[in-house]
């Protein structure tokens with residue numbers, strides 16, 4: 385059961401602190417991040433409580449979910465709530481989306497007042513509703529307008545500006561390098577690249593060959609992103625990548641220790657147990673309470689996290705069935721505790737190439 389605001393157990397905190405100490409800071413543009421592993425923006429997921437949790441679990445920095453510039457400018461309350469940053473968050477960027485440079489500049493000015501370390505522009509969202517308005521990955525289609533787009537936004541803010549792009553619109557129009565050159569001219573400081581085209585959506589594999597070419601040759605710091613879902617994949621890229629940083633999206637949803645485990649040395653007997661995962665659920669509930677209006681909204685948001693965190697343990701499908709039939713938060717936490725704390729196999733088993741959540745906004 386939840387004990388509000390209880391610290392993590394000494395044993396878990398000790399493992400977290402030990403691995404956190406091994407991280408090396410990196411610089412992206414003018415910002416120093418505690419580690420090269422950053423949390424990717426994810427809509428309806430990258431909210432303040434989740435971002436805070438991930439920073440506490442070793443993410444060097446985080447980016448919010450995409451936030452509509454028009455929603456901000458129309459003073460939509462739900463949209464403005466999305467701009468809130470927890471005072472304990474350190475290196476967070478707020479991501480805006482929109483197609484109109486003036487509307488984006490106005491919204492960026494408002495966004496800055498919420499205290500982000502940087503403001504990021506979504507140029508990767510493949511979803512029809514967003515692309516249809518000329519925003520998201522649609523911005524990659526006509527590079528002739530990009531200079532004005534970036535400079536108008538840049539002029540309205542004093543915090544660093546970054547962009548998150550895809551490789552291009554489709555296989556025949558891969559233009560990430562051109563977009564990055566224009567961005568640099570207009571004062572954008574760094575770029576996250578999801579190694580797929582818009583046409584690919586989430587199919588196939590991220591193209592790491594092209595990501596590495598950008599890491600080597602692009603005139604701005606590159607954060608490479610795509611398909612780094614397990615410790616072995618992250619570790620390999622940390623060793624070999626020429627990009628300045630790596631961005632992890634879906635991976636940490638199933639393994640919240642993905643920002644830390646790559647720092648475990650070979651042969652070292654450190655691992656995170658099912659009981660540790662249950663502690664993480666409780667911590668997320670604690671943080672989320674500050675931002676949820678009712679137990680029901682909290683339950684809806686926490687349930688999906690619990691199911692993701694359960695991945696790699698035994699009896700997940702049975703657990704999922706009963707979890708979705710449980711209407712109360714307190715009962716949900718009770719069965720969650722039972723699920724995690726009675727696991728016989730203490731190690732989580734996740735496969736490198738499991739397909740997982742094949743849609744999103746970037």
Ligand SMILES: Cc1cc2nc3c(=O)[nH]c(=O)nc-3n(C[C@H](O)[C@H](O)[C@H](O)COP(=O)(O)O)c2cc1C
Pocket residue numbers: 424425426427429448449450479506507508509548578609610611612613631632633634635741743744745746
């Ligand atoms: C559920 C979901 C929501 C997403 N929302 C956003 C978003 O709001 N902004 C954005 O730039 N990218 C968004 N993305 C894309 C991710 O940031 C990332 O580029 C993509 O998932 C590939 O990285 P991964 O394989 O590590 O998950 C989203 C992805 C998912 C799965």
